[in-house]
Amino acid sequence: MRIELEVVSVQKAGHTPAENEDAWASERSSTLEGDTLRVAVADGATESLFSGQWARLLAREYVAGKMCEPPVLLESLPGLQRRWRSDVEARDLPWYAQEKLREGAFATLLGVRCEQSPRPGVGTWAALVVGDSCLFQVRDGRLVCAFPLEQAAAFGSRPFLVSTQEGHNPRVGEYVRCASGDLRPGDLLMLMTDALAQWFLAEHERGGTPWLALPAWGSEAPHERFQPFVEGLRASKVIRNDDVTLARLTVGA
Secondary structure, three states, X not given: OOEEEEEEEEOOOOOOHHHOOEEEEEOOOEEOOOOEEEEEEEEEOOOOOOHHHHHHHHXXXXXXXXXXXXXXXXXXXXXHHHHHHHHHHOOOOOHHHHHHHOXXXXXXXXXXXXXXXXXXXXXXXXXXXXXXXXXXXXXXXXEEEEEOOOOHHHOOOOOOOEEOOHHHOOOHHHHOEEXXXXXXXXXXXXXXXXXXXXXXHXXXXXXXXXXXXXXXXXXXXXXXXXXHHHHHXXXXXXXXXXXXEEXXXXXXX
């Protein structure tokens, strides 16, 4: 089984790519028989400082295989929090930023692990999520899995987020959700941060096939196809002005 991975991320309108607070990480661009592929996306909260840095730490830690199960995630957080604090506290910040920094940074985390099954041509996936980033699985032209949210109306303004501050995380274990399934040739797995995921579900609820609307970029630079698509959604007022990240996994034979 071979899995081709495509990832693209677009910052909010009016912001630079360096200000994008979404993050993603992966082990490699594809996986061959017998290998494991881990992919993660994380969405840093706009209202907190250095949330993009925190999102990157979370995504990379998942891909390193250190946060693929809830107990391991909880064990990994203190070390990640120390790394985040060490990095940001070394910066020369104005006093008001230092005050804001005491509140910490917050982010969602969604990771998926894909593996070859003992059965020829079949694989498995296992996902872990905190927050409202979403995974979708499409098979034979049908949406067969939406995780963790299944309706566009389920998106709220305050999802539970993983924090750099230990005092904000005592209940994080209650909010970790896991799901799993099988993979077959032709399947699509898509990981999305919340703005795109909400649009995806709303479009599907209207009877659409949003996975077909998402542009393919082939040999082109991803932004050349994806950024105009996102800008069109924003202009049509069908998506919020937020950072947008898509990781698309196409399963081959």
